[in-house]
Amino acid sequence: MNALLLFFRQLLTWLYWASRPESECARRDASARVWRETRQPLSCHILAMTISTNPHARQCLRRGGSCVVGVSSKDSAMDLADFRKEYSDRGLRREELDVDPVAQFSAWFDHATELHVHEPNAMTLATVDAAGMPYQRTVLLKYYDTNGFVFFTNYGSRKAQQMAENPQVSLLFPWLTLERQVIIQGRVEKISTAESLKYFISRPRESQLGAWVSNQSEVISSRQFLMQKLAEVREKFTHGEIPLPSFWGGYRVVPQRIEFWQGGPSRLHDRFLYRLENSAWQIERLSP
Numbered sequence: 001m002n003a004l005l006l007f008f009r010q011l012l013t014w015l016y017w018a019s020r021p022e023s024e025c026a027r028r029d030a031s032a033r034v035w036r037e038t039r040q041p042l043s044c045h046i047l048a049m050t051i052s053t054n055p056h057a058r059q060c061l062r063r064g065g066s067c068v069v070g071v072s073s074k075d076s077a078m079d080l081a082d083f084r085k086e087y088s089d090r091g092l093r094r095e096e097l098d099v100d101p102v103a104q105f106s107a108w109f110d111h112a113t114e115l116h117v118h119e120p121n122a123m124t125l126a127t128v129d130a131a132g133m134p135y136q137r138t139v140l141l142k143y144y145d146t147n148g149f150v151f152f153t154n155y156g157s158r159k160a161q162q163m164a165e166n167p168q169v170s171l172l173f174p175w176l177t178l179e180r181q182v183i184i185q186g187r188v189e190k191i192s193t194a195e196s197l198k199y200f201i202s203r204p205r206e207s208q209l210g211a212w213v214s215n216q217s218e219v220i221s222s223r224q225f226l227m228q229k230l231a232e233v234r235e236k237f238t239h240g241e242i243p244l245p246s247f248w249g250g251y252r253v254v255p256q257r258i259e260f261w262q263g264g265p266s267r268l269h270d271r272f273l274y275r276l277e278n279s280a281w282q283i284e285r286l287s288p
């Protein structure tokens with residue numbers, strides 16, 4: 001009888017919270033989870049409600065259709081430990097892979113573009129300084145082919161100094177909405193002035209001026225300082241083409257290893273590593 005009463009009490013609680021907007025529930029810690037769990041099967045809702053009445057039980061996470069209950073001492077409704085996403089079972093099979101990693105990258109890049117991934121050519125560039133301290137920043141991939149992956153920057157910047165000291169770098173494309181990631185490791189080299197010029201003249205005039213204005217990575221006194229410099233270079237190059245600054249140009253990352261990561265269910269993701277060995281690409285599956 002008691003069990004039946006408990007069941008109906010929980011059912012009413014579920015009906016109440018299922019009818020509330022998420023914003024309201026979000027203010028109510030464990031109740032927010034009840035709201036989220038309303039999208040799960042009924043058994044899961046009931047389990048979620050049970051733990052919502054228990055001040056020590058804080059998590060009801062759905063894994064493969066069943067709830068897993070965890071305990072946390074944190075009170076925040078935005079507990080990062082609860083931010084979990086179950087990946088789809090799109091999967092990546094060895095037979096689907098192109099023998100050439102650049103062709104494989106191209107297929108994924110086109111897919112990311114077609115599906116409107118935000119700035120699909122934005123990539124994290126990791127470098128290390130002379131003391132071995134790693135640094136990362138976002139740069140834009142401008143073109144690529146079997147020779148490598150090209151981006152443009154200031155040749156006096158912090159990254160440029162680090163790449164001069166250690167040309168081993170890593171690139172990372174985080175195509176999170178596709179549950180994909182590509183990591184490229186390789187050696188970076190400066191492209192020729194002619195190649196940099198070809199790209200520079202294709203840029204909008206304002207971007208060309210911007211390259212002249214910024215002594216990238218240097219400490220400056222104010223934004224006003226930049227605006228003044230911009231006015232000066234605009235005045236200087238009023239007529240005709242804007243020349244390529246000697247301190248600005250491209251780098252090519254020549255790949256030695258390229259890893260493709262596809263999210264999968266139950267954290268059993270698919271990872272394939274292409275490794276260059278005696279000028280031939282070897283493909284290995286890595287454990288997730």
Ligand SMILES: Cc1cc2nc3c(=O)[nH]c(=O)nc-3n(C[C@H](O)[C@H](O)[C@H](O)COP(=O)(O)O)c2cc1C
Nearest residue numbers: 122137138139140152153154157158159160216217
């Ligand atoms: C979306 C995005 C794209 C960027 N693209 C470039 C780029 O193509 N080249 C570049 O030099 N900096 C780019 N930056 C700025 C860099 O992240 C970084 O701040 C700058 O290059 C200085 O880095 P450094 O001091 O390590 O040399 C971009 C930043 C963002 C957020």
